[in-house]
Ligand SMILES: Cc1cc2nc3c(=O)[nH]c(=O)nc-3n(C[C@H](O)[C@H](O)[C@H](O)COP(=O)(O)OP(=O)(O)OC[C@H]3O[C@@H](n4cnc5c(N)ncnc54)[C@H](O)[C@@H]3O)c2cc1C
């Protein structure tokens with residue numbers, strides 16, 4: 078079956094499966110294949126370094142300084158007068174990249190929050206639902222494309238300063254449902270098994286975290302206003318009957334650097350594969366940047382060229398199949414720069430769609446003042462336990478669905494700061510019970526627009542990857558939508574007894590960058606097919622949030638893990654099929 | 665097949681072999697400081713039972729191994745030194761500053777510590793004097809540690825960022841929660 082991985086200075090390296098990127102996607106796919114074929118030859122290439130996890134020296138430093146040890150793996154800020162910086166945001170809406178992803182062994186899960194939502198059934202039908210007259214703007218064009226037996230429709234809607242361009246997912250919620258369960262198991266989600274997003278036979282692997290006392294204000298207010306709410310499904314391991322190398326959450330509240338590994342971090346899972354698994358042909362190289370993908374024909378990817386940042390020089394590695402799992406931005410950029418006579422504009426980019434339709438979620442922080450805090454509410458947890466998906470509904474879809482989260486630490490009191498300033502115990506008690514700030518956070522769905530995109534810049538970033546040019550201008554309806562959201566949130570603040578709501582703080586940071594290589598039924602509207610295979614290329618797959626057809630209102634990573642595991646199944650099928658062919662040739 | 669050490673782990677500090685050489689006198693002064701933080705802010709930290717009477721006879725190893733809070737303080741100090749060797753000097757400096765403050769206050773320890781905890785100039789950042797280094801690099805960090813090790817309970821909470829609260833067990837939720845949701849009596853999205 079799979080041949081051994083080979084590498085020496087004079088010989089071209091050859092592997093069966095090559096994975097670019099070591100985030101949750103790379104880790105989940107590798108694990109899935111290795112579970113089925115322990116001897117599979119898999120090489121994972123990661124541009125970033127390995128940083129120590131679960132280290133108590135670093136944990137103590139984080140406790141005191143709030144500085145994470147992997148900060149240097151973020152993008153630098155954009156260039157400023159006195160700072161060279163890196164990357165460029167050229168659209169009318171600034172999209173910060175700094176802090177939005179990590180270039181590191183384990184990828185962006187090293188700093189993620191672990192909110193693990195399923196998307197809702199209507200999210201898979203965005204285009205159809207908008208076409209059903211739900212959107213108020215004028216429909217400019219509705220393109221129907223016939224490709225083989227598939228019909229693909231994409232809608233362009235006039236929005237005042239541009240058009241939105243949305244599609245359906247090539248499958249529905251029920252197709253992904255079993256993979257959602259598998260993903261929840263894989264990343265270890267604690268959640269409410271009575272949640273109506275789960276089918277009757279489905280359960281979260283770990284018990285939900287009860288609402289914190291800090292949630293009580295929001296709960297009372299939402300009850301008064303008949304706004305539905307529920308428990309936050311969160312990737313924190315709980316206690317279970319079965320043995321696991323991953324520790325249960327100890328509610329330590331230092332989740333950006335968990336001393337136990339209770340929050341899913343791909344780095345810990347990759348370590349496990351390496352340290353405990355018996356997988357002789359699985360290798361990971363860190364600090365190596367893939368420069369481009371080479372093609373042996375229009376339909377066949379041959380391998381990649383990578384640069385070793387420590388040793389210098391570039392190297393070619395060939396593979397039977399290549400999985401680009403480099404995140405929504407880098408995956409698109411890698412296809413774009415992989416030009417050849419077969420693909421003059423980059424692989425899969427004949428229709429100039431690679432990197433386009435870029436969206437992310439704006440993260441919105443609404444705030445007001447609580448006149449007093451008699452229960453001495455304060456931060457006891459580092460992750461939220463209450464979320465409302467009331468406005469994440471089909472009814473709201475055309476305007477932009479959204480979720481409301483009662484964030485951990487929504488009541489703003491800082492004991493340590495007060496004490497360090499020299500306040501007496503009596504002053505600290507008074508501060509605790511007195512007037513304080515309170516917040517509610519929100520994510521809102523954004524619709525893709527053809528003009529919004531990411532591309533490669535000429536310069537290299539501090540990890541040796543080409544810098545990124547982000548060209549994004551928010552649609553005109555979004556400010557109006559945020560105003561509507563503010564009106565709803567203000568009702569909640571009023572019901573809480575909070576006063577003086579402030580103008581929301583809106584961050585467009587690219588944490589949930591998506592749709593840049595979107596999945597569709599046709600190359601006219603997307604870049605990859607329902608199996609995440611680049612159209613017209615037999616052995617090249619792209620799996621990242623970029624492959625989402627649309628993003629919905631919720632954080633993407635559970636859905637991302639589900640599509641990665643689905644891809645794993647597809648690849649396993651391919652490997653079996655290849656074995657059959659090989660065996661029949663031998664016979 | 666690899667052409668480089670595969671797990672080329674990066675850490676922002678160099679590895680050092682223990683022990684680092686915190687001497688007993690300095691450590692005991694740091695224990696005093698920790699006890700004074702507990703007293704001044706009325707923190708009621710459990711397990712702070714280092715008895716001054718026994719200490720002089722005991723070795724540092726005995727003190728640390730026989731008292732869990734002492735052990736945690738010692739571990740914390742070692743971790744700070746591991747991260748940044750200058751902490752070795754900072755702990756020595758803080759010890760000396762505390763002695764000087766006590767002398768300045770004619771032996772009144774409580775007043776000396778209160779000055780260290782509350783003097784506003786000592787909190788001007790970045791620390792540029794011996795006093796402000798003692799306050800910011802040592803005393804303030806110990807304040808954080810004291811809260812993390814259970815001191816926060818005096819201010820009404822059941823859990824705190826950095827505290828090992830424990831697992832999410834039915835009926836034993838390790839943070840203040842809404843009782844009806846503790847029992848899996850969970851409300852779901854409508
Ligand atoms: C602060 C923050 C909080 C978040 N919280 C949540 C949350 O609570 N819930 C949620 O669902 N999502 C959350 N996310 C999003 C989540 O982190 C991502 O969806 C997810 O980690 C993406 O995984 P990935 O494997 O696709 O990509 P990544 O994890 O980004 O991994 C891609 C890897 O590929 C490597 N790479 C890229 N290009 C190359 C190349 N050319 N050669 C070699 N290697 C390359 C990169 O270095 C990187 O390590 C959060 C994001 C941020 C920034």
Ligand code: SF4
Pocket residue numbers: 313325326327328329330331332333334335336337338339340459
């Ligand atoms: S709260 Fe849980 S996940 Fe977060 S740091 Fe503590 S143990 Fe880790």
